[in-house]
Amino acid sequence: MTVTMEPSLGDVHAVVEEVWSSFLGAEEPILPLPTPMPPGGWSAAITVSGGWDAQVTVQLTDPGAVHVTSTMLMCGEDDCTDEDLRDALGELVNMVGGNIKSLMAGAAVLSLPLVGHGDISPGSHLVEVCRLDLTWRGEPVVVTVHTPPPPAVA
Amino acid sequence: MKILVVDDSRVMRQIVIRTLRQSGHAGHDIVEAENGREGLEAVQREAPDLVLSDWNMPEMSGIDFLTTLRASGGTVPFGFVTSEGSAAMRAQAEAAGAAFLIAKPFTPEAFDEALGTVLGAST
Numbered sequence: 432m433t434v435t436m437e438p439s440l441g442d443v444h445a446v447v448e449e450v451w452s453s454f455l456g457a458e459e460p461i462l463p464l465p466t467p468m469p470p471g472g473w474s475a476a477i478t479v480s481g482g483w484d485a486q487v488t489v490q491l492t493d494p495g496a497v498h499v500t501s502t503m504l505m506c507g508e509d510d511c512t513d514e515d516l517r518d519a520l521g522e523l524v525n526m527v528g529g530n531i532k533s534l535m536a537g538a539a540v541l542s543l544p545l546v547g548h549g550d551i552s553p554g555s556h557l558v559e560v561c562r563l564d565l566t567w568r569g570e571p572v573v574v575t576v577h578t579p580p581p582p583a584v585a
Numbered sequence: 586m587k588i589l590v591v592d593d594s595r596v597m598r599q600i601v602i603r604t605l606r607q608s609g610h611a612g613h614d615i616v617e618a619e620n621g622r623e624g625l626e627a628v629q630r631e632a633p634d635l636v637l638s639d640w641n642m643p644e645m646s647g648i649d650f651l652t653t654l655r656a657s658g659g660t661v662p663f664g665f666v667t668s669e670g671s672a673a674m675r676a677q678a679e680a681a682g683a684a685f686l687i688a689k690p691f692t693p694e695a696f697d698e699a700l701g702t703v704l705g706a707s708t
Contacts, residue, residue, distance in 0.1 A: 453690030454600065503596050505603070518596045525594075525641065526689045529668025533688075541641055541669060543593075 465564035466571035475524035482537015487528035495570035553577040589633035591624040608693035621645030640667035
């Protein structure tokens with residue numbers, strides 16, 4: 432029996448597209464176009480622990496984070512506070528992480544989201560197994576999944 | 586009709602309330618709470634006709650909220666609106682007494698389908 436310990440790139444892409452099209456407007460789809468991610472910006476991460484261990488992270492530029500927040504809140508971009516950004520990006524990674532978790536076998540628990548300005552480093556015991564470089568409204572969006580490395584074969 | 590919306594995210598509470606309107610369920614009184622503990626207090630205080638609750642929240646999770654509510658004799662219809670829609674979680678929700686589970690991201694159609702049975706019986 433084969434036990435899959437990492438989601439496929441296609442599955443993660445499908446989850447991200449569904450979240451974006453549902454809550455951020457189907458008229459402005461998220462595109463599979465790599466755009467260089469400048470330093471800084473916002474990161475939102477959530478961890479899964481139990482039958483499947485992972486960290487799912489979404490990275491956005493400052494303008495991208497404001498676009499997401501103003502769209503989800505249906506408010507003006509100038510009206511978005513840092514608290515609004517933390518709330519919106521936390522929900523974003525909660526949905527992406529929760530849906531990826533649902534694809535994996537085994538009972539596991541989703542953490543509360545962690546959101547910060549800057550990078551959120553995955554645990555040192557985790558390695559990147561999936562990375563999506565995307566573009567939404569001209570801004571880069573990066574989604575990564577980190578999991579523990581597979582056990583070494585003797 | 587009074588609906589209690591429980592979610593630690595203000596953004597998600599707004600989206601849930603907006604989706605209620607978009608799904609044809611406008612005009613209800615809406616009460617909000619930020620976690621399960623506040624949700625329990627709001628049920629006592631507001632006597633809602635329906636509870637829509639997130640699952641993953643600080644202080645008291647949605648499943649603990651529902652379990653405590655049912656253990657205390659509360660029978661208000663209860664539905665989850667959560668980012669995890671696996672078969673195992675749906676089964677756990679149903680066993681605890683939830684009427685439905687709506688997985689995020691959701692559509693107005695999904696809301697209408699889930700709420701139709703609960704609200705349709707009492708409106």
